[in-house]
Amino acid sequence: MIAIQILNGLVYGSLLMIVASGLVLIYGLRRVVNFAHGSLFMLGAYIAYAASLQFGFGGGLLAAVAALAAVGFCLDRFGFRLLQDRDPLTVMLVTFGLLLVFEDVVQSIWGKQSYSLAAPEALQGTVDLFGSPFPVYRLAIVAVGALVAACLVGWLRYSRIGLFIRGASTDPVTTAMQGVNTDRLSGGVVAVGAALAGLAGVVSGPFLSLSPTMGSDILIDSFVVVVIGGLGSFAGAFVAAMILGQVQALGAVYLPDLAALLPFALMTAVLIWRPSGLSGSRV
Amino acid sequence: MSAIITATALEDTQVKRNPGVMRLCAMAAAAVAVGLTVNMSVTSNGLMSLLTQATIYAVFALGLGFLLKQNGMVSFGHALFFGMAGYLVGAAVTLTGWPVGMVVVLTVAAIGMFAFGLALVIVRVPGIAFGMLTLAIGQSFYVLVSKSRGFTGGADGMNINFPAQVFGMELASFQNPSSMFLICWLVLVALVLLLALLLRTGFGPLTEAIRENEERARFIGFRTLLPRAAVFAVSAMVTAVGGVLSALYTGFVSPESLHWSVSGTVLIMVVLGGSRTLWGPAVGAVVYYLFRDFVGEHTTHWMSIFGVSLIAVIVLWPAGIAGGVMRAATSLQRAAARRLA
Numbered sequence A: 001m002i003a004i005q006i007l008n009g010l011v012y013g014s015l016l017m018i019v020a021s022g023l024v025l026i027y028g029l030r031r032v033v034n035f036a037h038g039s040l041f042m043l044g045a046y047i048a049y050a051a052s053l054q055f056g057f058g059g060g061l062l063a064a065v066a067a068l069a070a071v072g073f074c075l076d077r078f079g080f081r082l083l084q085d086r087d088p089l090t091v092m093l094v095t096f097g098l099l100l101v102f103e104d105v106v107q108s109i110w111g112k113q114s115y116s117l118a119a120p121e122a123l124q125g126t127v128d129l130f131g132s133p134f135p136v137y138r139l140a141i142v143a144v145g146a147l148v149a150a151c152l153v154g155w156l157r158y159s160r161i162g163l164f165i166r167g168a169s170t171d172p173v174t175t176a177m178q179g180v181n182t183d184r185l186s187g188g189v190v191a192v193g194a195a196l197a198g199l200a201g202v203v204s205g206p207f208l209s210l211s212p213t214m215g216s217d218i219l220i221d222s223f224v225v226v227v228i229g230g231l232g233s234f235a236g237a238f239v240a241a242m243i244l245g246q247v248q249a250l251g252a253v254y255l256p257d258l259a260a261l262l263p264f265a266l267m268t269a270v271l272i273w274r275p276s277g278l279s280g281s282r283v
Numbered sequence B: 001m002s003a004i005i006t007a008t009a010l011e012d013t014q015v016k017r018n019p020g021v022m023r024l025c026a027m028a029a030a031a032v033a034v035g036l037t038v039n040m041s042v043t044s045n046g047l048m049s050l051l052t053q054a055t056i057y058a059v060f061a062l063g064l065g066f067l068l069k070q071n072g073m074v075s076f077g078h079a080l081f082f083g084m085a086g087y088l089v090g091a092a093v094t095l096t097g098w099p100v101g102m103v104v105v106l107t108v109a110a111i112g113m114f115a116f117g118l119a120l121v122i123v124r125v126p127g128i129a130f131g132m133l134t135l136a137i138g139q140s141f142y143v144l145v146s147k148s149r150g151f152t153g154g155a156d157g158m159n160i161n162f163p164a165q166v167f168g169m170e171l172a173s174f175q176n177p178s179s180m181f182l183i184c185w186l187v188l189v190a191l192v193l194l195l196a197l198l199l200r201t202g203f204g205p206l207t208e209a210i211r212e213n214e215e216r217a218r219f220i221g222f223r224t225l226l227p228r229a230a231v232f233a234v235s236a237m238v239t240a241v242g243g244v245l246s247a248l249y250t251g252f253v254s255p256e257s258l259h260w261s262v263s264g265t266v267l268i269m270v271v272l273g274g275s276r277t278l279w280g281p282a283v284g285a286v287v288y289y290l291f292r293d294f295v296g297e298h299t300t301h302w303m304s305i306f307g308v309s310l311i312a313v314i315v316l317w318p319a320g321i322a323g324g325v326m327r328a329a330t331s332l333q334r335a336a337a338r339r340l341a
Helices: A002-030 A037-080 A088-110 A136-158 A160-170 A172-177 A182-204 A214-229 A234-254 A259-273 B002-007 B021-041 B045-071 B079-096 B100-122 B127-147 B177-200 B203-212 B214-219 B225-250 B260-273 B280-296 B302-316 B320-340
Strands: A126-129 A132-135
Touching (some): A002 A037, A002 A136, A002 A160, A002 A182, A002 A214, A037 A088, A037 A182, A088 A214, A136 A160, A136 A182, A160 A182, A182 A214, A214 A234, A214 A259, A214 B127, A234 A259, A259 B100, B021 B177, B045 B203, B045 B280, B079 B100, B079 B127, B079 B225, B079 B260, B100 B127, B100 B225, B127 B260, B177 B203, B177 B225, B260 B280, B260 B302, B260 B320, B280 B302, B280 B320
Antiparallel strands (some): A126 A132
């Protein structure tokens, strides 16, 4: 029983990790807290749903990731880049305005009812784990999460662009002075961040259901992750996502009345202990 | 920029002065007169209840705007204090049977203390993460209340059975739009006046200095944590007053009043009205309601419309409606002064 709950926590933690790493990427380059990130997640899920009716799950996945990368690029080119000299608060409120627009667009196209995205045939069964059946699809989510984490770590640690991104996350101005075109870099990075949100949306489609509120639910949890992990820190976000996943899954079983308050309690405890998050890097 | 301004002699109109106490009282009296005029001239019941609701939310927006003005921080979780005030009043009235006046005072005080304690933890977080934090905190209480069982009624909300006499007045006068509008308006004006008086003390310049540069404020020897937490607590208490008014008016409180979209909506009002003055957010609330009523008749896409207007206002016109009014007033004053000279 407890092993299954820990696995469930791992599943949700993987989703959170994908979403939160997108937030961290965007924050690192543009110093923007993207309130529209949950809407991008939702948009990804709905686009995949629409495309999967025609082309199946794989087609939906590709369509959603490509569409979201394009949205992310435009967001940077026509939004963050033009506003980069403004107060961070201003840009944060702009992304909040975008959230309202995206939610309205989704509601006016697909309405308020919820949909569910069919998992690909190969992943539809269950396997026996620890004596009880467990959906294969959930294991696939964990695998996707691990793959994304590995790719991100490899990309950021060992590639030239990764070096630039790490540099720009530490200090955008100095990095630009060394000859890195941070504007071009940001376009790509925000596109990747948005695509990750879209990917998480698609992957969560068969696991959670598609509804206009799915964006704000995940947004809030991933904010908790980013705050616990420390703004702008990937390692912090990975660890915090896994912890929060476990807290949510175990809390729902063992402390059902207080489950809603657990993330908040965890966050408060971490912030009293380390005001700038687990990673402790000051930003 | 600022060095240039301080180097040359400032023109009289450039010097920012706090308005005198007499002038504040005169403005408050004028605002009361405006409320009375509106109350007498509006005959349509629909418009009246719209204005009452707008005034209740104007109190909420006043609280949220105060935080942004004095602390430079945006809260996405202020609905917590709004809804919690309603629940606390409802619970105390139902369970204890204490006089409503005492319950209301205790509620606002309790929320002030809760907010102060919370603020001691969360205002230490760098500004930009503060919005994320408040969002998460507010939302966790929303989920807690909407899933709770027992007398708070869970997702269905809670009816509050107020006694027939509230503050020595008939309960009916709180639930009739026309008289309630006047009550809310008077409360709003009184709160703006109180906050303006508070900002005339050392508290105003101190918190503004901390907002502009916390580190420098510390360098010159001020403790910064307590004033910032105090701003948060005051802002939460003003918001709680709004929640109490809403509970009195409707006799009902639902978890929806805790939802973060309420905080977001009020934030739109604050930005629309302009947060550089105390009264801007209140004007924003009234404009929001009138505009939404007008737009709502023509389209259901008001969320998009408000999203786009929010972006447009914040990018093109960051000082909001109040900023525009102030600029117009200053240029009128200058023109008048030039004609006299």
